[in-house]
Amino acid sequence: MSTTATVQDRPVAPKANTLELVQQSWIYRFLLFPIGQMLIFIAGATILLTVIAYAIAIAFPAPNPNIDLVTQINRQLPGMIISGVSIGFVYSMIALGYTLVYGVLQFINFAHSELFMVGSATGFVVMKALEDNGVLKEWNPILMILFMLVCAMTVSGILAMLMERIAYRPLRGAPRLVPLITAIGISFFLIDFVRAGFAITRNEFNLTYPVRSLEMFATPVRVAIGETTVNVRTTSIMIIISAVIMLVILNYIVNGTKLGRGIRAVAQDQTMSGLLGVNVNLMISLTFLIGGAFGGAAGMLFGMNVGTITPYVGFLPGLKAFTAAVLGGIGNITGALLGGLTIGIVEAFLNGVLVYYPALGQRYTDILTFSVLILILIFRPTGILGKRVDEKV
Amino acid sequence: MSDIVLHVENLHSYYGHIHALKGISVDVKKGEIVTLIGTNGAGKSTTLRTISGVLRPKRGTVTLKGQNITGMRPHEVAALGVSHVPEGRRIFPQLTVMENLDMGAWNVSDKKLIETRKEEVFTLFPRLRERINQLGGTLSGGEQQMLAIGRALMTRPEVLLLDEPSMGLAPVLVELIFDIIQKINKEQGTTILLVEQNALMALEIATRGYVLQTGEIVMNNDAKVLLKDERVRKAYLGEE
Numbered sequence: 001m002s003t004t005a006t007v008q009d010r011p012v013a014p015k016a017n018t019l020e021l022v023q024q025s026w027i028y029r030f031l032l033f034p035i036g037q038m039l040i041f042i043a044g045a046t047i048l049l050t051v052i053a054y055a056i057a058i059a060f061p062a063p064n065p066n067i068d069l070v071t072q073i074n075r076q077l078p079g080m081i082i083s084g085v086s087i088g089f090v091y092s093m094i095a096l097g098y099t100l101v102y103g104v105l106q107f108i109n110f111a112h113s114e115l116f117m118v119g120s121a122t123g124f125v126v127m128k129a130l131e132d133n134g135v136l137k138e139w140n141p142i143l144m145i146l147f148m149l150v151c152a153m154t155v156s157g158i159l160a161m162l163m164e165r166i167a168y169r170p171l172r173g174a175p176r177l178v179p180l181i182t183a184i185g186i187s188f189f190l191i192d193f194v195r196a197g198f199a200i201t202r203n204e205f206n207l208t209y210p211v212r213s214l215e216m217f218a219t220p221v222r223v224a225i226g227e228t229t230v231n232v233r234t235t236s237i238m239i240i241i242s243a244v245i246m247l248v249i250l251n252y253i254v255n256g257t258k259l260g261r262g263i264r265a266v267a268q269d270q271t272m273s274g275l276l277g278v279n280v281n282l283m284i285s286l287t288f289l290i291g292g293a294f295g296g297a298a299g300m301l302f303g304m305n306v307g308t309i310t311p312y313v314g315f316l317p318g319l320k321a322f323t324a325a326v327l328g329g330i331g332n333i334t335g336a337l338l339g340g341l342t343i344g345i346v347e348a349f350l351n352g353v354l355v356y357y358p359a360l361g362q363r364y365t366d367i368l369t370f371s372v373l374i375l376i377l378i379f380r381p382t383g384i385l386g387k388r389v390d391e392k393v
Numbered sequence: 394m395s396d397i398v399l400h401v402e403n404l405h406s407y408y409g410h411i412h413a414l415k416g417i418s419v420d421v422k423k424g425e426i427v428t429l430i431g432t433n434g435a436g437k438s439t440t441l442r443t444i445s446g447v448l449r450p451k452r453g454t455v456t457l458k459g460q461n462i463t464g465m466r467p468h469e470v471a472a473l474g475v476s477h478v479p480e481g482r483r484i485f486p487q488l489t490v491m492e493n494l495d496m497g498a499w500n501v502s503d504k505k506l507i508e509t510r511k512e513e514v515f516t517l518f519p520r521l522r523e524r525i526n527q528l529g530g531t532l533s534g535g536e537q538q539m540l541a542i543g544r545a546l547m548t549r550p551e552v553l554l555l556d557e558p559s560m561g562l563a564p565v566l567v568e569l570i571f572d573i574i575q576k577i578n579k580e581q582g583t584t585i586l587l588v589e590q591n592a593l594m595a596l597e598i599a600t601r602g603y604v605l606q607t608g609e610i611v612m613n614n615d616a617k618v619l620l621k622d623e624r625v626r627k628a629y630l631g632e633e
């Protein structure tokens with residue numbers, strides 16, 4: 001048999017031009033691109049919502065004639081944006097856990113919200129211990145946040161791995177409903193376990209982070225924009241900075257390392273990955289570890305932000321983050337990030353505007369948030385970036 | 394005996410209650426190309442799957458260079474030097490060509506060696522070099538087959554299990570793929586177990602062949618002998 005010439009022509013790789021070289025560079029792929037993407041999305045979403053907020057203010061003047069809604073929105077806008085972005089990042093970090101696990105196992109880990117809760121509780125335990133030992137005020141606050149983050153991530157990450165190993169792995173290959181119900185069971189178990197634990201040791205399960213005793217968090221940062229000064233909460237800034245750093249690292253792990261390549265390969269074809277030498281179970285364990293660690297970090301940051309948490313704290317953020325994951329297209333990492341930001345920002349704007357309509361009030365925020373999501377999903381059933389999901393097969 | 398690299402004895406595999414392999418025994422010697430032929434559903438792919446650990450046999454043993462590997466997990470078998478290119482190519486659709494090749498080198502830790510191996514693959518399949526940043530899922534069928542074989546070669550396997558490498562390819566590409574299978578066998582000394590629908594071409598390049606029928610081996614002989622065998626010609630080479 002002779003080798004044919006037709007399939008062997010053009011053996012030289014095409015020369016890359018400057019733009020391509022920049023795009024292939026490390027800095028672009030792992031810093032500029034992901035951060036730029038977040039910034040552009042945040043800018044787009046806030047501009048859109050600002051326009052909508054003003055439109056509402058003009059179309060439906062607030063029932064109280066003493067309040068000029070437009071001025072109020074002017075004053076509150078920066079605050080709404082910052083709190084929206086920070087809570088949005090919290091949702092994103094939780095949503096990543098849902099989406100990563102779904103990516104490798106096509107299974108929704110409904111106990112994921114409890115990894116968030118456990119992270120939150122761990123953060124409390126650590127901070128309280130620091131306070132009880134009198135070192136809380138001596139430590140460098142950044143070091144302290146880092147330490148709390150690492151603790152929360154470790155506990156939640158390992159818990160997630162154990163969860164998979166003990167409860168989900170034996171059920172692989174079972175009908176989908178079985179691990180789903182198991183997950184709900186684990187969720188209840190963890191809530192009660194944590195509640196009982198605190199009830200026994202502390203005689204209460206309202207856990208108040210000793211945030212107020214720290215000067216740094218007690219007073220908001222004042223930022224002057226034009227004539228108005230805006231109060232920005234330090235915890236919001238802390239959440240945004242921590243989240244951006246962690247998301248950049250996650251993007252690097254997933255897209256720039258061998259481990260990440262292995263996880264992506266397992267998500268696309270488990271059998272083939274195994275044939276190439278990948279220890280599939282190990283990759284699945286590590287996926288749970290990463291997802292759990294992010295959930296734990298989100299829980300700890302959330303706890304610092306709200307101040308007081310309970311063992312039931314996981315439910316609502318978990319539900320919203322799950323919706324965020326679906327909104328972004330479940331299984332899609334960028335989608336989870338953008339979905340979380342969307343929900344956070346929409347929620348903050350609704351909160352900001354609804355206060356002025358006593359007939360509705362902030363109680364309606366969640367209902368309206370979920371309504372907006374249902375609307376988006378009716379028109380884009382696979383989520384904002386959901387195309388990937390059907391391509392996967 | 395010592396030159397037998399892969400020794401499969403009395404293998405029984407099931408899919409649920411379906412008894413797919415009913416006592417398969419195959420020997421592959423070092424440096425050989427051995428082919429498994431048979432009609433659809435005969436159990437050819439199942440045999441390869443059982444060897445590489447995707448499927449656990451109910452009975453029987455698989456021995457690799459004297460080591461019993463029966464029931465090992467696929468990644469453990471792969472680490473021992475067996476590369477299995479399954480039916481349907483199984484390229485990672487959302488990984489680039491480069492990343493697909495990197496996946497093939499999962500067990501190779503030496504970065505320089507990985508680069509050399511990639512160069513070797515590109516020499517075999519120059520077409521792939523032009524497509525390094527393209528997603529696997531967007532390659533044509535033939536390109537995917539090249540990538541699948543190239544990916545399997547990244548570890549320099551001792552034994553290569555190929556499942557229907559010519560499926561769905563244009564005649565010109567089929568010839569190329571068969572050329573390359575021979576080249577890999579001769580130049581790299583890779584032992585090959587080849588499953589093929591295209592029995593004529595497979596027997597032409599093989600040293601020996603096994604004929605499977607509903608989970609059993611019904612014939613086994615030198616490839617040249619099988620090529621001349623009446624029953625084989627009738628049943629598998631489409632002669633009346």
Ligand SMILES: Nc1ncnc2c1ncn2[C@@H]1O[C@H](COP(=O)(O)OP(=O)(O)OP(=O)(O)O)[C@@H](O)[C@H]1O
Pocket residue numbers: 408411413431432433434435436437438439440480590
């Ligand atoms: N995943 C599965 N579940 C149930 N039965 C299966 C499965 N895979 C294969 N079988 C059955 O096992 C038998 C052997 O299948 P196998 O894929 O090994 O055949 P084959 O010889 O490779 O055929 P082909 O030439 O069509 O690829 C067939 O009867 C098939 O229906």
Ligand SMILES: [Mg+2]
Pocket residue numbers: 437438439480556
């Ligand atoms: Mg087959």
